[in-house]
Amino acid sequence: MSTLGGMLTDLVALGPERPALTCDDVTLSFGELDARANRVAHALRRHGLVPGDRVGVLSRNRPEYVELLFGAARAGVVLVGLNWRLAPPEIAAVLDNAGPRLVLAGTAEQGLVPDGVEVVDLDTGYEKWIADEPATSPDVLVAPGDVVLQLYSSGTTGVPKGARLTHANLAFTPRMGREFYAMGPDSVNLVPSPQFHIGGIGYGLTTLGQGGHTILVAAVDPADMLRLIERYRVTHSFxxxxxxxxxxxAPEIDRTDLSSLELIAYGGAPMTEALLRRAMDRLGCGFLGVYGMTETAGTVVSLAPGDHDPGGPRAGLLRSVGKALPWHDVAVFDPLTDEPSPPGQVGEIRVRSGQNMAGYWRRDDETAATLSGDGWLRTGDAAYTDDEGYLFLHDRIKDMVISGGENVYPAEVENALASHPGVAEVAVIGVPSPRWGETVKALVVRNPGEDPSPEELVAHARERLARYKCPTSVDFVDELPRNASGKVLKKVLREPYWPDAAPVR
Structure with missing residues (x-):
């Protein structure tokens, strides 16, 4: 494909009656999706939007989101995904940066939109908004290098920034689905991640781009997701x-037919070995580890199903996120010297790829700090490679704990603690220490029916890690705060322990 609009045209040619999208048990065919996307494109033009303008969408997962993406693509307009989990002041800040001419929002989300912004209600006004528009493609020249999607980074370390993704960036996604997810026109893909996130709207193009069937999950409910897997014979999910x-x-898992599952991709946050082993045993399908980010339009590194070998001679690879996909250059650099790091030495992951974003919208300084002149994108993630080129993710560089001059990577400590049977979830942060500057604290969610003591967990960690890496204190919590993509909000966890501000690196 050269543009998203062109991709949809090609998919309709495979069979307009084929199911494209299902949500809340209502299905839209590829022919219907094509016609509705064209009506969206004409509605945007009638509303006065011209190529390069922004249109915002603020809603939970729904087919209209995909219609808006393809409609905007055919009109040359940029779709801006808005995070409905943000507070009104945060939404206002994003809208101030994005500057959309129009926002389409669900009824439940309209209260987040500040006064003065024009809104079309997706629940009560959308059908009327597109009803009288033609179902033919508009006469708009769109090029592969044009920006089509603007997604805001999750903001775990600061103000969200709008990553500008082009048609050419997203053109790799169907190839990814075909070559690495082993998807085809008969695949059925369950998409629970929010569509304002690359793991939702971007990943959703993997099966859609093969002419397969995509099942959108409006709200993450494990019992309903298990029902959907069984009813629609789901083959893939992220x-x-x-x-x-x-x-x-979920109690329902024991009475759900999971035999249709072929491959589960996982990522977005570190997966502990203990959880991965349980999932592989219970779900009975292949697993694909993925690493990527909004700024890279999705996955750039993957751990192939064949590299998942619990209990085998290569079981250590379960701690890896895998190797770079063949159309990317992925390397680890020393952030202080800008020289490549040798195998085994922790540094910053950098990516050179056709998937790299065009830059941040209206944030030139941040763009310059992220994209180098020679094509490398600085991810801000810490990792090392082994002698075979497998990438082992440690954590965000800014989440690293520096205790007594030693670098402690939270993911390593979390992995050790998660192997204790009493630990359901764990997050590790740095807290102030008069002696060491920072010291390691673990925040733990207990497994039901288990009651480990802090001393027991510290001892468990010391059996597996150098003493300086181990927590000096453990607090128990009911849940860990997360953003929409499932990442633990380390910044939120640190706030109570740093009266002024957590250290900035």
Whole structure:
């Protein structure tokens, strides 16, 4: 495909009656999706939007989101995904940066939109908005290098930034689905991740781009997701670790037919070995580890199903996120010297790829700090490679704990603690220490029926890690705060322990 609009045209040619999207048990065919996307494109033009303008969408997962993406693509307009989980002041800040001419919002989300912004209600006004528009494609010249999607980074370390993704960036996604997810026109893909996130709207193009069937999940409910897997014979899904945990803990899993599952991709946050082993055993399908980010339009590194070998001679690879996909250059650099790091040495992951974003919208300084002149994108993630080129993710560089001059990577400590049977979830942060500057604290969600003591968990960690890496204190919590993509909000966890501000690196 050269543009999203062209991709949809090609998919309709495969069979306009084929199911494209299902949500809340209502199905839209590829022919219907094509016609409705064209009506959206004409509605945007009638509303005065011209190529390069922004249109915002603020809603939970729904087919209209996909209609708006393809309609905007054919009109040359940029679709801006808005996070409905943000507070009104945060939404206002994003809208101030994005500057959309129009926002389409669900009824439940309209209260987040500040006064003065024009809104079309997706629940009560959308059908009327597109009803009288023609179902033919508009006469708008769209090029592969044009920006079509603007998604805001999750903001775990600061103000969200709008990553500008082009048609050419997203053109790799169907190839990814075909070559690495082993998807085809008969695949059925369950998409629970929010569509304002690359793991939702971007990942959703993997099966859609093969002419397969995509099942959108409006709200993450493990019992309903298990029902959908059985009813629609779901073959694929991408799940963040917290959702994997929810599915495995759902009582309904023992009476659900999971035999259709072929492959589960996982990522978005570190997956502990203990959880991964449980998931592989219970779900009985292949697993694909993925690593990527909004700024890279999705996956750039994957751990192939064949590299998942619990209990085997290569079991250590379960701690890896895998190897770079063949159309990317992925390397680890020393962030201080800008020189490549040798195998085994922790540095910053950098990516050079046709998937790299065009830059942040209206944030030139942040763009310059992220995209180098020679094509490398600085991810801000810490990792090392082994001698075979497998990438082992440690954590965000800014989440690293520096205790007594030693670098401690939270993911390593979390992995050790998660192997204790009393630990359901764990997050590790740095807290102030008069002696060491920072020291390691673990925040733990207990497994039901288990009651480990802090001393027991510290001892468990010391059996597996150097003493300086181990927590000096453990607090128990009911749940860990997460953003929409499932990542633990380390910034929120640190706030109570740093009266002024957590250290900035």
């Amino acid at each position: 799940l963040v670790p917290s959702v994997v945990q929810m599915l495995l803990s």
